[in-house]
Amino acid sequence: MFDAIVVGARCAGSPTAMLLARGGHRVLLLERAQLPSDVLSTHFLWPHGMSYLNRWGLLESVVRTTPSYAAVRIVNEGISLTGEVPEKLLRAHFEELHGDGSGVVTTYASVRRRVLDKLLIDAAASAGADVREGCAVDELIVEDGRVVGVRGRTRAGTRFEERARIVVGADGRNSFVARALGLTKYDERPRCTFAYWTYYSGFAPRGLQLHRRGRLAAAVVPTNFDQSMTLVWGPSEWGAAFRTDVAGHFQQALSFVSPDLAERVRSEGRQEERFYGTLDQTAYLRPLYGPGWVLVGDAESFKDQCTATGMTHAFRDAELAATAIGSWLGGHEPLDSALRSYEERRRSQNAAAYYDYVCTLAEMRPLRHDELQLLSALRGNQEETDRYIATHADIAPVSEFFQASNLFLINDAARETSDQHAIFDGFAETSRSYLRNPFS
Ligand SMILES: Cc1cc2nc3c(=O)[nH]c(=O)nc-3n(C[C@H](O)[C@H](O)[C@H](O)COP(=O)(O)OP(=O)(O)OC[C@H]3O[C@@H](n4cnc5c(N)ncnc54)[C@H](O)[C@@H]3O)c2cc1C
Numbered sequence: 001m002f003d004a005i006v007v008g009a010r011c012a013g014s015p016t017a018m019l020l021a022r023g024g025h026r027v028l029l030l031e032r033a034q035l036p037s038d039v040l041s042t043h044f045l046w047p048h049g050m051s052y053l054n055r056w057g058l059l060e061s062v063v064r065t066t067p068s069y070a071a072v073r074i075v076n077e078g079i080s081l082t083g084e085v086p087e088k089l090l091r092a093h094f095e096e097l098h099g100d101g102s103g104v105v106t107t108y109a110s111v112r113r114r115v116l117d118k119l120l121i122d123a124a125a126s127a128g129a130d131v132r133e134g135c136a137v138d139e140l141i142v143e144d145g146r147v148v149g150v151r152g153r154t155r156a157g158t159r160f161e162e163r164a165r166i167v168v169g170a171d172g173r174n175s176f177v178a179r180a181l182g183l184t185k186y187d188e189r190p191r192c193t194f195a196y197w198t199y200y201s202g203f204a205p206r207g208l209q210l211h212r213r214g215r216l217a218a219a220v221v222p223t224n225f226d227q228s229m230t231l232v233w234g235p236s237e238w239g240a241a242f243r244t245d246v247a248g249h250f251q252q253a254l255s256f257v258s259p260d261l262a263e264r265v266r267s268e269g270r271q272e273e274r275f276y277g278t279l280d281q282t283a284y285l286r287p288l289y290g291p292g293w294v295l296v297g298d299a300e301s302f303k304d305q306c307t308a309t310g311m312t313h314a315f316r317d318a319e320l321a322a323t324a325i326g327s328w329l330g331g332h333e334p335l336d337s338a339l340r341s342y343e344e345r346r347r348s349q350n351a352a353a354y355y356d357y358v359c360t361l362a363e364m365r366p367l368r369h370d371e372l373q374l375l376s377a378l379r380g381n382q383e384e385t386d387r388y389i390a391t392h393a394d395i396a397p398v399s400e401f402f403q404a405s406n407l408f409l410i411n412d413a414a415r416e417t418s419d420q421h422a423i424f425d426g427f428a429e430t431s432r433s434y435l436r437n438p439f440s
Contacts, residue, residue: 002028002130002164003329005150007137007177010039010113011314012297013170014120015056019322021127025329028162029121029129030152032136032171036118039172040278042197042231042305044110044208044221046393047085048093049312052319055103061119067222068109069207072389075258076212076367077423079375083385089396097345098319108208110221110229116311135160140167140180140293147181147292166325166335167293170318175299178286183295185284189359192304194239196250196277197231200269204228211258214434215364217306218257220265227272230265232257233306235364239279241439246275249439256438281305283359288346289339296321300346303355304362309394320345353398366434369427370411376421377410384410 006017009031017029045053050068053059062068073082084106091101125131134155141149141163149163169177205228208221216234223229232253234242242249254262285301288294297314324342328335345351367375378385384406391401400406423430 002026002162004028004166004168004325005030005162005164006129006168006170007150008032008169008171008175008297008299009035009121009124009131009133010117010170010172010297011120011311012299012318013168014117014124015052015315015318016168016170016296016322017129017131018056018120018124018127019318020326020329021124021129023322023326023330025326027124027129028164029124029131030135030137030150030162031121031131031133034133034155035121036114038113039117040276041113041310042110042195042229042308043113043116043223043311044108044219044308045116046108046309046312046395047090047104047106048393048395049315050107050109051090051094051104052312052315054105055319056123058119058123059105062109062111062116063107065115066109066111066224068107069222070107072108072208072210074210074212074389074392076375077372077421078213079372079379079421079423081375081378081385081388083382083389085390085393085395086386089387089390093395096350097316098323110208110223112224115224137171137176140177142292145291147290165292165329168321168325169293169295169299170297170314171299173298173302175286175295177293178295178299181290181293183286185286187283187285187355189283189362190236190280191359192236192281192283192362193233193306193364194236194242194277194279195231195233195281195305196242196246196275197229198250198275199223199225199227199229199272200265201225201227201272202270203264203268205261205264209258209261211261212367213257214366216253216257216438217364218254218261220261225272228269230254230269233364236279236281238437238439241437243277243279244439246277250275252438281362283355283362285355288343294321294325294339294342301355303358306362306364307358307392307394309358313394317346350397350399354394357398366431369424372421372423374407374411377412381410 003025139151296317390396
């Protein structure tokens with residue numbers, strides 16, 4: 001009999017198992033796949049993601065093999081902003097969420113999943129969790145209305161059964177645990193992005209560049225193995241047309257969004273892997289806990305990749321859920337109240353506002369005149385630029401940056417700066433032209 005069984009061993013599951021095992025609890029971690037392996041995901045980690053790794057003593061192993069940076073460059077319609085996430089905001093974020101602001105770092109990195117997930121699962125094993133790869137759970141054991149264990153099958157076909165005081169579903173978007181419990185998704189947001197990416201050697205941008213023009217966007221960031229991950233995305237309703245010629249449309253999108261970046265990729269880059277892609281990233285929420293079970297990571301909620309926060313949010317869930325479960329297992333709190341506090345933090349007003357923010361961005365509407373004026377006004381105002389970047393990354397509350405009085409103050413300067421950018425000439429006509437699908 002285990003204290004906890006964790007189903008799924010990547011960004012959400014391995015840290016949950018690791019933290020519980022470090023707390024002295026008996027943990028079984030079950031993973032269907034064999035690691036190291038990738039999942040369908042790009043892999044950008046914002047500073048709060050890196051801070052979790054640091055809090056858990058795993059950062060050194062990541063930065064030894066992965067380039068890391070502090071400044072991010074975001075270019076919207078030619079308006080370029082470069083900034084960093086301030087340490088003060090990071091600390092405040094951790095204090096509010098976890099009641100502990102220690103271990104924050106301001107760097108970010110893009111870590112291949114085959115590198116990161118292996119490190120995480122190994123850390124769970126080193127902490128004392130019983131880690132079993134190649135083990136797929138296909139049944140929940142329910143007694144008196146309560147989940148008390150799992151049944152499954154190894155790769156070799158051997159059936160197994162294990163019991164625990166609680167089962168943690170960390171098994172991703174298509175969560176078996178959620179389906180077996182009959183949990184329905186709610187607050188679904190089907191308007192999202194399609195995304196395609198690949199890996200180039202031969203050119204090394206310094207840090208992250210993120211470009212946006214009309215309804216399309218592109219990002220490039222150095223990753224492991226001396227390669228750069230290069231990604232394009234757009235509204236999901238253009239995805240089917242994009243897919244008819246992925247290689248050609250990838251270059252077309254890059255050239256449209258950033259001619260400079262497209263030229264570097266063409267002249268210096270050597271494509272090292274095939275294109276990866278997805279057409280549907282519908283966002284959703286699921287119930288978080290019930291009798292004998294709790295969900296973390298994508299199993300519990302998912303949002304579009306456009307702000308690259310899913311892995312970091314999986315880390316957040318792991319720390320919140322492990323704290324709650326550990327408090328109950330340690331006899332400090334009844335299970336229901338411990339999991340209710342996990343839920344309250346996950347479903348806070350800030351979390352809801354950020355969910356809305358990402359889902360709205362994922363619609364990939366052309367940026368409005370006033371939005372561009374605001375971005376233009378941020379140039380030369382480093383403090384607000386950094387706060388904007390922190391807001392975008394879910395480090396500072398969306399409501400604080402976008403509150404009317406803050407926007408009023410920033411925008412006061414906008415009238416003087418907006419005439420410096422081509423986008424403001426013939427704005428209405430340009431915006432209308434952006435609505436046509438360029439791939440059909
Ligand atoms: C296109 C795209 C790009 C993205 N880019 C980024 C990015 O740049 N940065 C970022 O932070 N996030 C990004 N994300 C989000 C990120 O991929 C996820 O939020 C993150 O992987 C969630 O981690 P997880 O552990 O919850 O789930 P997963 O990573 O999906 O892991 C779930 C694990 O559970 C296992 N499993 C499933 N069913 C069973 C079963 N029945 N028995 C045993 N094991 C099982 C699976 O094998 C898998 O290993 C992106 C997502 C997409 C789709």
